Amino acid sequence: MIALSSPTFRRSAIAILVAAVLLLFVPLVGSNYVVHVVTISFYYVILAASWNLLAGYTGQFSLAHHAFAAVGAYTSGLLGYHWGVSAWIGIPAGAVLAGAMGYGLGRLVLRMRTIYLAIATWAFAETVHVYLTADYAFTRGELGLSVKSLYGTLNPTPYYFTFLGLTVVVLLGLRALIDSPIGYFMRAIKDDELRAKSLGIDTTRVKVIVFSISSAIAGLAGGVYGHYIVTLTPQMLDFSEMAKIVVMVVIGGFGSFIGPIVGAAPVNIVLTYLASYGEWNLAFFAAIVIVLMRFSMEGIAGLIAPLWNRLWARNA
Amino acid sequence: MAAALEAIGLNKRFNGLQAANDVSLAVEQGEIRGLIGPNGAGKTTLVNLVTGVYEADSGEVKLAGQSLTGCAMHEIARRGLVRSFQVTRLFGSLTVAENLRTAFLARRPEDGSDGEAQIERMLDLTKLRPLADTQAKKLSGGQRALLQMGCGFMVPGSCYVLDEPFSGINPVIKDAIIDMILDVNKRHGATFLIVSHEMTIVRRLCPKVTVMMEGKVAAHGTLDEVARLPEVIAGYLGKALE
Numbered sequence: 148m149i150a151l152s153s154p155t156f157r158r159s160a161i162a163i164l165v166a167a168v169l170l171l172f173v174p175l176v177g178s179n180y181v182v183h184v185v186t187i188s189f190y191y192v193i194l195a196a197s198w199n200l201l202a203g204y205t206g207q208f209s210l211a212h213h214a215f216a217a218v219g220a221y222t223s224g225l226l227g228y229h230w231g232v233s234a235w236i237g238i239p240a241g242a243v244l245a246g247a248m249g250y251g252l253g254r255l256v257l258r259m260r261t262i263y264l265a266i267a268t269w270a271f272a273e274t275v276h277v278y279l280t281a282d283y284a285f286t287r288g289e290l291g292l293s294v295k296s297l298y299g300t301l302n303p304t305p306y307y308f309t310f311l312g313l314t315v316v317v318l319l320g321l322r323a324l325i326d327s328p329i330g331y332f333m334r335a336i337k338d339d340e341l342r343a344k345s346l347g348i349d350t351t352r353v354k355v356i357v358f359s360i361s362s363a364i365a366g367l368a369g370g371v372y373g374h375y376i377v378t379l380t381p382q383m384l385d386f387s388e389m390a391k392i393v394v395m396v397v398i399g400g401f402g403s404f405i406g407p408i409v410g411a412a413p414v415n416i417v418l419t420y421l422a423s424y425g426e427w428n429l430a431f432f433a434a435i436v437i438v439l440m441r442f443s444m445e446g447i448a449g450l451i452a453p454l455w456n457r458l459w460a461r462n463a
Numbered sequence: 464m465a466a467a468l469e470a471i472g473l474n475k476r477f478n479g480l481q482a483a484n485d486v487s488l489a490v491e492q493g494e495i496r497g498l499i500g501p502n503g504a505g506k507t508t509l510v511n512l513v514t515g516v517y518e519a520d521s522g523e524v525k526l527a528g529q530s531l532t533g534c535a536m537h538e539i540a541r542r543g544l545v546r547s548f549q550v551t552r553l554f555g556s557l558t559v560a561e562n563l564r565t566a567f568l569a570r571r572p573e574d575g576s577d578g579e580a581q582i583e584r585m586l587d588l589t590k591l592r593p594l595a596d597t598q599a600k601k602l603s604g605g606q607r608a609l610l611q612m613g614c615g616f617m618v619p620g621s622c623y624v625l626d627e628p629f630s631g632i633n634p635v636i637k638d639a640i641i642d643m644i645l646d647v648n649k650r651h652g653a654t655f656l657i658v659s660h661e662m663t664i665v666r667r668l669c670p671k672v673t674v675m676m677e678g679k680v681a682a683h684g685t686l687d688e689v690a691r692l693p694e695v696i697a698g699y700l701g702k703a704l705e
């Protein structure tokens with residue numbers, strides 16, 4: 148097995164685990180509000196990292212990722228609301244449904260690239276948006292669907308640890324995938340799909356697998372998120388949610404493993420504190436993206452890559 | 464015994480242009496065949512038809528006697544038909560070593576090897592070792608051509624279709640590519656169909672050539688035989704070869 152023995156996997160795993168151990172102490176020193184903001188940041192790290200797998204590594208610039216998170220959240224929420232199904236069954240069911248829908252959408256957009264793929268996936272997301280809003284008898288529409296909390300408490304600390312654990316597992320899984328043969332094929336497809344085919348890579352299969360995996364991860368994160376925030380509204384499908392994920396990945400470093408990790412948390416934290424300015428906060432981030440791109444097309448990851456390499460060069 | 468690679472009556476039309484007109488040819492097992500002809504004669508179209516990039520309007524391609532009709536490109540490659548592109552295609556954001564590794568993984572042999580030994584060997588053979596960790600998009604034209612060829616040889620194929628592997632590169636690298644071709648041909652008995660305008664190399668490598676003109680096969684034979692044909696001189700060579 149290439150993946151688990153590769154130095155890139157080992158280094159990333161060490162860094163992720165060290166960061167996770169340090170983050171264990173946040174609830175001890177931070178207020179409930181701080182713990183809440185960081186918990187939501189974990190949610191966005193998962194969304195950003197799984198979208199980066201699809202867009203950054205494989206070149207499938209989907210604009211439906213927030214929709215898959217919503218599919219996960221609403222699946223578990225509706226199962227609980229209408230039939231009293233436990234979250235422990237609802238969340239995996241949401242992930243599976245999101246993965247299956249990702250498989251279907253991935254098949255539909257197979258031959259599309261760039262702007263065409265972006266528009267088609269966005270249309271899918273808007274369809275889900277319209278459905279959740281319109282079928283209010285079932286989904287409660289704009290009134291909001293109330294969802295049972297996962298642990299029967301609104302104290303953020305247990306959810307903090309849940310999301311921390313989930314983030315670590317997802318990131319390690321993504322890293323292993325990226326270092327596996329499929330990871331090489333993903334990057335090959337992004338660079339030159341015709342050449343990938345000519346070498347013998349079944350590009351259809353790889354693209355659909357990646358679409359399914361990244362959608363299932365979004366659905367999983369969305370499911371847990373729903374049982375934390377306890378009220379779901381179709382706002383989860385506002386385009387600004389997708390734009391947020393894109394901005395997080397681009398600021399962090401599009402197509403680099405560390406990009407979404409270092410991009411998501413700062414963007415979410417600043418957005419939270421700028422929330423009183425409404426939609427203007429996204430305009431603020433657009434400005435940051437423009438300035439950052441001027442200096443480093445690879446985002447924050449491009450700026451810290453030399454330090455990261457030096458760290459391991461010294462320890463090698 | 465069936466030919467290693469056989470095209471039978473291939474036709475392909477693009478918006479009124481007959482790019483391949485009833486093209487038939489058979490390359491024997493272990494043969495190195497040259498494919499020559501003027502620009503626009505349909506050589507690259509033939510390469511694309513044989514390797515599954517285009518679907519023929521009619522006709523059939525057989526690899527070691529088995530029909531490739533309906534096979535996707537990647538299936539054709541996995542059956543051992545390997546190609547190179549005229550305009551070098553590499554994975555630009557991947558390093559030299561990662562390009563070789565990807566080529567290995569794409570057609571990984573059943574023996575369970577991880578490809579590291581093959582990568583090491585290929586880095587030596589192509590003399591690209593100092594650039595192993597350099598992104599492919601930063602290579603020079605000749606280095607790119609060498610790497611593309613190296614990728615093709617990572618897992619030995621049974622049949623290679625090379626589209627102008629020698630164009631625009633310096634003599635030292637040309638020699639390196641020729642050596643690689645001869646090595647794979649000798650050691651694995653691989654068959655080659657090589658498109659080239661370099662008559663000295665064609666003469667050195669290819670006992671027989673096929674000439675294409677205006678979408679049709681104009682002649683088969685040794686280079687000296689076909690080079691004497693008046694239509695080949697008039698339509699392609701300009702003057703008799705020395």
